[in-house]
Each structure stands twice: as C-alpha cells, then as structure tokens.
Amino acid sequence: MTHDSLTGLLNRGGFLAELQLCLAKRAGRKQRRGLLIVDLDFFRTVNVGLGIAAGDETLSIVAQRIRAAVHPSAVVARLSGVEFAVLADFADAGEAQSVAAELLEALSAPMAVGGTSIEITVSIGVSMASETDNPDRLVGRAAAALHQAKKRGRNRCEVECSMHSDPDDSQLNRRGELRRAIEDGELCLFFQPQIDLVSGQMNGFEALVRWDHPNKGLLAPSAFIDFAEESGLILPLGAWVINAAVAQQAAWHRSAAGRPPVRMSVNISAIQLSDPRLEEMVTEALERHGVAPGLLTLEITETALTADPVAALRTLEILKALGVRLAIDDFGTGHSSLTYLKRFPIDELKIDRSFIAGLTTDSKDHAIVASCIQLAHATNLIAVAEGVEMPAQLHALTELDCDLAQGYFYTRPMSAEDLEPWFIPRPDNMRLGEPQLVGQ
Ligand code: C2E
Numbered sequence: 001m002t003h004d005s006l007t008g009l010l011n012r013g014g015f016l017a018e019l020q021l022c023l024a025k026r027a028g029r030k031q032r033r034g035l036l037i038v039d040l041d042f043f044r045t046v047n048v049g050l051g052i053a054a055g056d057e058t059l060s061i062v063a064q065r066i067r068a069a070v071h072p073s074a075v076v077a078r079l080s081g082v083e084f085a086v087l088a089d090f091a092d093a094g095e096a097q098s099v100a101a102e103l104l105e106a107l108s109a110p111m112a113v114g115g116t117s118i119e120i121t122v123s124i125g126v127s128m129a130s131e132t133d134n135p136d137r138l139v140g141r142a143a144a145a146l147h148q149a150k151k152r153g154r155n156r157c158e159v160e161c162s163m164h165s166d167p168d169d170s171q172l173n174r175r176g177e178l179r180r181a182i183e184d185g186e187l188c189l190f191f192q193p194q195i196d197l198v199s200g201q202m203n204g205f206e207a208l209v210r211w212d213h214p215n216k217g218l219l220a221p222s223a224f225i226d227f228a229e230e231s232g233l234i235l236p237l238g239a240w241v242i243n244a245a246v247a248q249q250a251a252w253h254r255s256a257a258g259r260p261p262v263r264m265s266v267n268i269s270a271i272q273l274s275d276p277r278l279e280e281m282v283t284e285a286l287e288r289h290g291v292a293p294g295l296l297t298l299e300i301t302e303t304a305l306t307a308d309p310v311a312a313l314r315t316l317e318i319l320k321a322l323g324v325r326l327a328i329d330d331f332g333t334g335h336s337s338l339t340y341l342k343r344f345p346i347d348e349l350k351i352d353r354s355f356i357a358g359l360t361t362d363s364k365d366h367a368i369v370a371s372c373i374q375l376a377h378a379t380n381l382i383a384v385a386e387g388v389e390m391p392a393q394l395h396a397l398t399e400l401d402c403d404l405a406q407g408y409f410y411t412r413p414m415s416a417e418d419l420e421p422w423f424i425p426r427p428d429n430m431r432l433g434e435p436q437l438v439g440q
Pocket residue numbers: 192207208209220221222225238241267268269329330353386387388389406407408409412413
C-alpha cells in the first residue's frame with residue numbers, strides 16, 4: 001500500500017520510494033530538488049476539542065490545500081499523523097522558502113470543520129538535495145530544520161542550517177569542544193523538585209543538564225542540546241546524564257540512613273529513543289549504582305513519541321519491561337492520538353508549561369489543562385504540571401486535582417547540595433507552596 005486512505009496522498013513508504021527514484025534522476029538544468037516537511041502545530045487541541053472526526057476532516061483539508069498551493073509536478077505525501085511532505089524542483093533555497101511562505105499562508109486561512117470555523121498553523125522544515133544526497137540524509141536535514149522551526153515558536157519555516165554555513169572548522173571545533181566537555185566532566189546536573197499536591201511533600205526531582213563551560217560559564221541546555229542532537233553527541237551526553245542522575249540518587253540514599261528513596265526523572269531525546277543501546281545503558285546505570293528501576297522515570301517529549309509511534313511503542317515496551325517509569329513530556333505541543341495514548345505504557349503525563357502559563361488568564365488554556373488532567377486520570381496516568389510560577393496557578397491546579405507540580409514558584413533547578421533542605425519533611429498541616437515556605 002503506497003497511499004494514505006484518509007487524504008489519498010502518498011504515504012511514508014510510497015513517498016520514500018518516490019524520493020529514492022527522484023534523487024537517482026538528475027534534476028533539470030538550473031534546478032535543485034527541495035524537500036519541505038510540513039507539520040501541524042498544536043493539532044491535539046483540534047482532536048481533543050472537536051473530536052477525531054473533525055481532526056480527520058482538518059487533515060483532509062490540509063492535504064487539499066497543500067496540493068493546490070504547489071506546482072502540479074510536485075510530489076505531495078502524508079508522512080505520518082500530522083506530518084506532510086512536498087518534494088519539488090526549485091531554482092534555489094530561496095524559491096523553496098517562498099513556496100513554504102505560501103503554504104504557511106494558505107494553511108492559516110480559516111477552515112470550516114465539524115460545523116464550526118477553525119484556524120490552524122503549521123511549521124515547515126526545508127532541505128535542498130545535493131548531487132550525492134540519499135533519502136535518509138535529505139529527510140533528516142528537513143526534519144532537523146522543522147525541529148528548529150518548532151523551537152523558534154512554530155508557525156514559521158526554517159531552511160536547513162548547512163544552507164547558511166558549511167560544516168566548516170567552527171562546526172568541527174564546536175563538536176570537539178562538546179565531546180571534551182562530556183569526557184572531561186564539564187557537564188553537571190541541576191535538579192528541580194516535584195511536589196505532591198495532595199500531601200504537600202516533595203515527591204522527587206527532574207534532572208536538568210548544564211554545561212559548566214570554562215570560558216562562557218554555566219550554559220543552559222538551550223545553548224547546546226540542539227547541537228548535541230545535530231552532531232550525534234546526544235548519545236554520549238544522554239548516557240552521561242542517566243548515569244549521573246542515578247549516581248546522585250544512590251548518593252542521596254547513602255548519605256542519610258532512613259531517608260526514603262528518591263525518585264528521579266531524566267529527559268530522553270528522540271535520538272536516544274531510537275538508539276538500540278538505550279535499554280542496556282539504562283540497565284547498566286541502575287545496576288552499577290544499585291538503584292531500583294521503579295525510582296527512575298524517563299521523560300520523552302510528545303513530539304519524539306509521535307514522530308514514529310510504531311517504533312516508539314516498541315521501545316517504550318522494552319523500557320517498561322525493565323521496570324522504569326515513563327512520562328510524556330511537553331504534553332499538548334505534539335499530536336498524540338488517543339489510540340496511542342491508550343497503547344503507550346506510560347505512567348505520567350507532563351502538561352506543557354505554555355498551558356500552565358495561561359492557566360489563570362486564558363480560558364482556553366484553563367480548558368486544555370483541565371482536559372489534560374481528566375484525560376490523564378481517565379487513562380490511569382499521573383498528571384504533572386510544569387512551569388508553575390504563581391500561587392493562583394497552584395490553586396487552580398489543586399482544584400483541578402492535578403497530582404504533581406514543579407516550577408519556579410517552588411524553586412528554580414538547583415545543584416544537589418543546595419537541595420538538602422528539600423529533604424526535610426514538611427509538617428502535615430503546612431503544604432509546600434504556602435507563602436511562608438516559599439524560597440526555602
Ligand atoms: P523540559 O524538560 O521541559 O524542562 C523543564 C524546563 O523548564 C527547565 O529548563 C526548567 O528550568 C524550566 N522551568 C522549570 N520551572 C519553570 C517555571 O516555573 N517557569 C519557566 N518559564 N520555566 C521553568 P532547562 O533546564 O533550561 O531545560 C530546558 C530543556 O532542555 C528541557 O525542557 C529539556 O527539554 C532539555 N533538557 C534538559 N536537560 C536535558 C537532558 O539531560 N537531556 C535532554 N535530552 N534534554 C534535556
């Protein structure tokens with residue numbers, strides 16, 4: 001089967017076969033093949049708000065609009081859930097970018113769906129084929145550009161970075177520098193507590209990586225995680241993080257007899273998720289430090305899970321069999337279908353902080369957070385709110401029966417030694433988050 005039944009477009013398999021053929025043939029003189037990957041932003045709100053049938057209707061309209069907006073000779077496909085591809089000949093990257101801009105406009109026009117009018121936005125990643133390109137590389141670069149477009153706020157297009165700068169010395173230097181940082185111990189972990197909203201007690205921590213750069217000082221992950229992903233160094237970096245986080249759990253257990261075991265959450269990137277050695281690496285870290293698997297939670301972003309849900313499901317099942325816990329991170333920013341939510345062996349749903357930011361000021365955000373919490377509970381998951389900054393947000397979350405919360409309201413991420421006060425149990429009648437306790 002080479003076509004998608006909903007939209008009639010080529011499906012992923014059909015598209016990759018077509019792409020292989022197109023790359024084997026030379027493009028016309030003065031023309032280059034360009035690939036646009038078009039991904040719908042916040043599509044989940046359509047599925048949750050209007051139902052699956054309306055979601056399908058939206059996808060059909062998107063498919064028609066893409067087809068109508070591009071040259072008749074362009075190959076158009078639906079790669080996965082809400083990801084579409086356009087392969088066409090362009091004079092240069094600039095022309096591909098203009099077509100992407102037209103698509104952004106065509107797709108943002110209101111659509112009549114399920115008896116109402118809705119507006120959606122998309123993010124687009126563009127890559128331009130070289131004479132020696134293969135399908136994997138071309139798709140990989142467009143996917144990396146799409147990732148940038150999402151990171152930079154969505155509803156925009158990004159062209160692969162190699163269009164702007166060749167993989168020159170500075171790129172190589174950067175790679176060498178990050179590799180040394182991983183090997184020479186320049187990385188460190190900060191931890192942010194997660195609070196149980198019923199008991200008011202600290203429930204565990206999320207480990208967040210930092211780079212203590214010799215010249216630039218302490219760097220946040222935004223300064224290097226993308227580069228680590230593009231350069232492949234995310235695998236050794238991710239392995240370092242898991243080992244260091246589990247080592248810290250073990251150190252906390254050792255340092256105070258009788259202290260209850262500490263739960264730890266660690267972020268796993270999409271690339272780690274498709275690494276066949278992930279299972280072995282997690283097992284080794286737990287065994288090396290003698291930590292029970294149930295005390296470790298792996299956080300995987302919704303976008304990483306939905307990029308290839310079938311492969312993700314396989315990996316999650318393998319990880320789940322180890323006994324570790326699994327969380328969907330940044331929930332609401334990707335496009336999980338309810339079917340996958342039901343099938344993924346997930347324990348926690350972490351509601352993206354963009355929705356918590358508007359929880360008390362925007363009725364739509366309030367409705368989204370409320371439905372995420374209900375959805376979590378209906379499917380036996382723990383609901384976690386991240387990015388809680390204000391007392392009003394905490395109160396709203398308590399009223400909505402959210403289970404756990406983390407955010408600057410309690411504390412910013414801190415080093416292990418600064419976290420010692422968080423191990424002192426709070427008196428039962430004093431919930432963490434009451435104003436007099438903030439800042440401890
Ligand atoms: P994330 O997984 O969503 O992590 C939470 C981020 O939210 C952290 O940023 C944290 O400092 C920030 N945050 C916490 N509370 C608040 C709040 O109340 N308000 C606001 N505005 N922000 C808050 P950080 O440490 O800069 O990490 C950013 C992202 O980098 C993380 O987002 C995660 O996606 C990634 N990251 C961090 N550590 C790792 C890692 O070890 N491996 C991988 N693959 N990614 C990591």
